[in-house]
Amino acid sequence: MITGHRPRATIRDVALAAGVSVSTASNALNGQGRTNSETRDRVKRIAEEIGFRPNALARGLLSRRSHSIGVITNDTYGRLTLPMTAGVSEALVDHGVSVFLCATNNDTRLAQLHLEALLDKQVDGIILTATRLDHTPQVDLSSLPMPVVYAFAEGPANSVSFVPDDCQGARLAVEHLISLGHRRILHITGPEDFVAVRRRATAYRGCLDAIGEKSEVMFGAWGEEWGHEAVRRILSRPEPRPGAIFCGSDETARGVIDALRDHGLSVPSDIAIVGFDNWHVVAAQTRPALTTIDMGLKELGRKAGLAMLDLTQGKPVEFGINAIGCSLVIRKSCGAV
Amino acid sequence: MITGHRPRATIRDVALAAGVSVSTASNALNGQGRTNSETRDRVKRIAEEIGFRPNALARGLLSRRSHSIGVITNDTYGRLTLPMTAGVSEALVDHGVSVFLCATNNDTRLAQLHLEALLDKQVDGIILTATRLDHTPQVDLSSLPMPVVYAFAEGPANSVSFVPDDCQGARLAVEHLISLGHRRILHITGPEDFVAVRRRATAYRGCLDAIGEKSEVMFGAWGEEWGHEAVRRILSRPEPRPGAIFCGSDETARGVIDALRDHGLSVPSDIAIVGFDNWHVVAAQTRPALTTIDMGLKELGRKAGLAMLDLTQGKPVEFGINAIGCSLVIRKSCGAV
DNA sequence: TTGAGATGCTAAAACCTTTTATCACTTGAG
DNA sequence: CTCAAGTGATAAAAGGTTTTAGCATCTCAA
Numbered sequence: 001m002i003t004g005h006r007p008r009a010t011i012r013d014v015a016l017a018a019g020v021s022v023s024t025a026s027n028a029l030n031g032q033g034r035t036n037s038e039t040r041d042r043v044k045r046i047a048e049e050i051g052f053r054p055n056a057l058a059r060g061l062l063s064r065r066s067h068s069i070g071v072i073t074n075d076t077y078g079r080l081t082l083p084m085t086a087g088v089s090e091a092l093v094d095h096g097v098s099v100f101l102c103a104t105n106n107d108t109r110l111a112q113l114h115l116e117a118l119l120d121k122q123v124d125g126i127i128l129t130a131t132r133l134d135h136t137p138q139v140d141l142s143s144l145p146m147p148v149v150y151a152f153a154e155g156p157a158n159s160v161s162f163v164p165d166d167c168q169g170a171r172l173a174v175e176h177l178i179s180l181g182h183r184r185i186l187h188i189t190g191p192e193d194f195v196a197v198r199r200r201a202t203a204y205r206g207c208l209d210a211i212g213e214k215s216e217v218m219f220g221a222w223g224e225e226w227g228h229e230a231v232r233r234i235l236s237r238p239e240p241r242p243g244a245i246f247c248g249s250d251e252t253a254r255g256v257i258d259a260l261r262d263h264g265l266s267v268p269s270d271i272a273i274v275g276f277d278n279w280h281v282v283a284a285q286t287r288p289a290l291t292t293i294d295m296g297l298k299e300l301g302r303k304a305g306l307a308m309l310d311l312t313q314g315k316p317v318e319f320g321i322n323a324i325g326c327s328l329v330i331r332k333s334c335g336a337v
Numbered sequence: 338m339i340t341g342h343r344p345r346a347t348i349r350d351v352a353l354a355a356g357v358s359v360s361t362a363s364n365a366l367n368g369q370g371r372t373n374s375e376t377r378d379r380v381k382r383i384a385e386e387i388g389f390r391p392n393a394l395a396r397g398l399l400s401r402r403s404h405s406i407g408v409i410t411n412d413t414y415g416r417l418t419l420p421m422t423a424g425v426s427e428a429l430v431d432h433g434v435s436v437f438l439c440a441t442n443n444d445t446r447l448a449q450l451h452l453e454a455l456l457d458k459q460v461d462g463i464i465l466t467a468t469r470l471d472h473t474p475q476v477d478l479s480s481l482p483m484p485v486v487y488a489f490a491e492g493p494a495n496s497v498s499f500v501p502d503d504c505q506g507a508r509l510a511v512e513h514l515i516s517l518g519h520r521r522i523l524h525i526t527g528p529e530d531f532v533a534v535r536r537r538a539t540a541y542r543g544c545l546d547a548i549g550e551k552s553e554v555m556f557g558a559w560g561e562e563w564g565h566e567a568v569r570r571i572l573s574r575p576e577p578r579p580g581a582i583f584c585g586s587d588e589t590a591r592g593v594i595d596a597l598r599d600h601g602l603s604v605p606s607d608i609a610i611v612g613f614d615n616w617h618v619v620a621a622q623t624r625p626a627l628t629t630i631d632m633g634l635k636e637l638g639r640k641a642g643l644a645m646l647d648l649t650q651g652k653p654v655e656f657g658i659n660a661i662g663c664s665l666v667i668r669k670s671c672g673a674v
Numbered sequence: 675t676t677g678a679g680a681t682g683c684t685a686a687a688a689c690c691t692t693t694t695a696t697c698a699c700t701t702g703a704g
Numbered sequence: 705c706t707c708a709a710g711t712g713a714t715a716a717a718a719g720g721t722t723t724t725a726g727c728a729t730c731t732c733a734a
Contacts (some may be wrong), residue, residue: 010690021714026692033693034712056457058400061719066394068437068458077617078419082412093439093447098454100405101438102430103423108427108671117435120393123403145345193616198683224622251622258595280414281618285561285588347720358684363722370723373682394718398689 009052011031019176020045029054030324041044060122069308070100070110070118073129074138079279080297081129084151087301088127088141088308093191095309097124104138111138117142124312127151127304130192147311152297154195154321161310161321162304164295169326173246173274173293175327180336182244182272183213188230188256189248192219197248204246216242220252227255234261242333248335250292251280257286268335278329287330300324353387354387355380366391393433397459406645407437407455409448410466411475416616417634418466421488425464425645426636432646434461441475448475453500454479464488469531485583485649488641489634497648498658499641503533503610506663507540510583510611510630513665517673518552519581519609520550522547525567525593526585529556534585537613541583553579557589564592572600581609581671587619587629594623594670605672613667625669 005025017024020039027033028043060066071088075081083104101113118126125146130138130153142156143146150161157184179183187204190197193194201217208215218233220226227247234241247253253275257267266289267273274291275283303324310317330336352362358377364370365380397403408425412418417442426436437460438453454461462483467490469476479493487498512669514522524541528532538554545552550631555570558565564584571578584590591613594604603624604610612629613621620627640661667673 011692012690014485023692023714023716024712027713030692034710036712039712050404051371053453053457054692055398055459055460055690056402057394058719059692061392061394061398061690061721064719067454070435073639075419076423078415079618082415082419082440085438086442089438089440089451090442093450096454096457098407098437098439098451100433100435101408101422101426104428105423105427110427113430114426114435116390117404117430117433120390120433121435122394123678138386174517224624251618255416256623264697279618280695281416281588281616285591325550348722349720359720360684360686360722361682364683367722371680371682376682392720392724395689396722397718399693399722401689518716 008055011052011054013050014047015041016069017050018043032147045331047179051238064122065124065312066122067096067202068098068121068123069125069127070102070114070123071127071129071311072114073106074104074106074111074120075129076103076105079280080152084129084301084304085299087298087303088151088296088305089301091302097309106138113260115139115273125149125308126154126292127308128155132196135276137320145303147307147308149304149311151300158319160183160307160317160319162307162324163321163324164196164297164300164302166199167203168323169276169293169295170200170246171207171288172328173202174207175328176259176334176336177244177246177272177274178207178211178289180244180272180334183211184240184242185213185244185246186234186242187217187228187246187248189217190222190226190252200248220247222251224251224258225314227252227257228259231256231321232265234310236331241332242271244274247273247275250275250277250279250286250290253290253333254282254286257288257290260279272335273333275333283329283331286333291331291334291336292329293326294329295326296324339576339670340555343393347390348389348471351380351384352388355383361580375456377487385400390615401459402461402649403459404433405435405458405460406462406464406649407439407451408464408466409439409451409455409459410443410447410477411441411443412468413440415444415490417468420517420634421466421638421641422663424635424640425642426486427635428639428642429646434646445475446464448502451620452476453546462486462645463490464645465490469533474590476483477546479553483538484645486641486645486648488637493654496642497654497656498656499637499661500646501533501634501637503536504540506613506630506632507537509663509665510531510542510545510613511544511646513628513667513671513673514581514583514609517581517609520548521577521579522550522552522572522581523579523588524552524554524581524583524585525564526554526556527559527563531557532588537585558588559588561588561592561595562592564589565596568593568596579608580650581611583611583613585613587612587614587627590627594625594627598624609672610670612670620666620668623670628668628673629666631666632663 014021028035028040060183073081104111127149146334155161203214278292278294353357366375367370412419441448464486526647542552612627615629615631620629
């Protein structure tokens with residue numbers, strides 16, 4: 001492969017072409033020091049002409065800010081990580097900060113390797129993500145020389161975390177059903193040992209308590225099969241049937257809808273369904289298309305990115321867990337407009 | 338936030354503690370120059386003790402190798418990008434190379450911004466990915482001062498590209514059906530203007546030609562709805578029905594399977610189905626679980642990463658398009674063991 | 675005893691940028 | 705005319721590492 005590229009223009013080239021010293025060129029370009037406006041303009045013009053862009057390595061060496069951060073994730077599908085990381089990097093690219101993505105694949109050795117590479121590269125900060133809010137992190141981040149932010153994960157007490165507001169999201173779902181006139185609302189959800197599952201269930205119960213209705217939570221698994229199984233159980237017991245079901249995930253919701261159709265019940269006219277996740281490939285393909293809760297992963301990433309920016313600039317950032325609001329995505333499975 | 342961290346140990350600290358000069362310390366650590374073995378061991382031990390790791394910024398400045406590369410993608414779901422990037426970075430992390438992930442979100446301005454940030458950071462190379470093999474890239478990469486590799490995308494003639502072997506993958510699917518005794522095999526697939534779709538269709542036709550059977554391709558859309566529609570068409574026309582269907586995507590396959598069930602036909606006993614993609618959330622949840630083709634995205638990423646490594650080290654790499662083999666994932670939808 | 679050759683270590687330069695301290699020169703006031 | 709203050713530019717240092725060239729010191733042969 002022929003790579004006949006002459007080396008990039010440095011500030012020395014600019015200085016030479018402008019007939020000034022390197023320091024003057026630097027001052028002119030950065031608006032520092034005392035510079036004659038005529039000189040400044042000339043330097044800037046010439047820099048533009050020869051396409052000078054400062055070497056971030058050299059700059060970082062001096063300023064001790066590499067303008068890069070690391071995102072460590074154990075996600076393998078990309079379902080959570082990519083939208084989130086896109087949010088992070090969208091918030092940061094305007095400030096010249098780029099994002100190293102490190103997929104640990106749940107492998108401790110790999111995670112450690114990634115972390116060391118990040119440290120060597122003098123990243124300004126590290127964002128940790130996980131596929132579960134309550135899973136222990138893959139590496140020890142407790143005594144790093146740079147700030148750490150947790151996104152879609154809950155860090156220790158003296159840290160900054162961003163998580164979806166599961167309670168608010170669940171309330172959004174249930175209140176939507178209530179606003180459509182439903183009273184008998186069932187909650188079919190995932191395994192109880194997920195903190196997110198417990199939170200959504202609690203919020204669901206709160207909503208039904210508030211209107212004086214009985215609540216019922218069926219904990220189970222993720223995946224569609226559990227939706228089928230849950231429907232079997234409901235239909236095999238005495239009436240009355242629920243008028244609506246709030247599902248803990250879109251996959252479960254899909255299983256529920258398919259199972260109801262198999263049993264001759266129609267959605268939404270017989271039973272209304274709300275999901276949780278807005279995982280497009282599932283929610284949009286379900287028949288009828290699924291009304292569901294969007295966790296705003298990109299926005300969550302954006303917020304985490306901005307917090308990181310503040311931290312790296314030494315601005316004060318409040319410790320604690322920031323719950324990011326979810327939103328209701330209305331499709332067809334509830335019968336609402 | 339309290340960040341009471343003393344600065345990282347530098348090689349000067351090592352030299353000081355070992356009672357040698359900085360150059361000796363460097364030589365000892367890197368095995369360069371002439372160094373007494375006793376001195377070398379002492380320096381290494383002390384470096385270990387005080388946790389010295391060389392500053393990659395300083396090192397990169399001198400060596401003109403930042404040990405980082407950029408991956409530019411327009412994928413928003415993460416379905417393709419995350420496994421691929423994980424493959425890339427898994428291949429590179431052992432060599433101390435980290436990966437900047439840049440999601441352009443199909444926004445030209447954003448793409449340009451990302452590219453400039455990468456150039457400033459002196460990345461050693463750039464890998465471009467796209468959600469379609471045949472889509473024009475988001476940025477102009479034609480005259481960059483560093484190597485470019487295309488992954489899941491086809492670059493210009495004088496470039497290095499890695500793409501899934503759509504033909505081989507399609508053959509794998511069709512031959513699996515043939516090996517199970519099927520002769521009347523239909524192909525329901527996506528829009529004809531995708532090059533991947535055309536290739537799979539061509540390979541499919543080739544297989545049927547080879548056994549002297551008629552082939553039939555139904556081009557349509559992605560998504561499940563097209564699967565339903567296609568089944569309606571097939572069942573509304575005179576017999577005989579196909580004994581097997583090779584679908585151009587897992588989503589389509591799912592639509593087909595669901596539609597067949599709705600019409601009282603059972604999979605695989607009445608009709609066998611093979612999909613394409615091995616998109617886990619779809620393939621594993623389909624009832625019966627989908628036999629499908631895996632494009633080996635992670636392996637593709639790994640290969641692209643290794644090619645990039647060679648390029649950055651000045652080793653010769655052959656131009657051209659490398660087709661990465663797909664594999665057959667057998668589940669339940671064909672009736673095979 | 676001298677010189678060559680080997681051995682072990684080090685000073686200095688280089689990579690590129692920014693900042694600090696300093697220098698040369700001009701201007702205006704006293 | 706002198707001094708102070710202001711203006712515009714620059715040399716040098718700093719950031720952390722690697723490499724090159726060179727400096728001592730020692731050994732051994734002549």
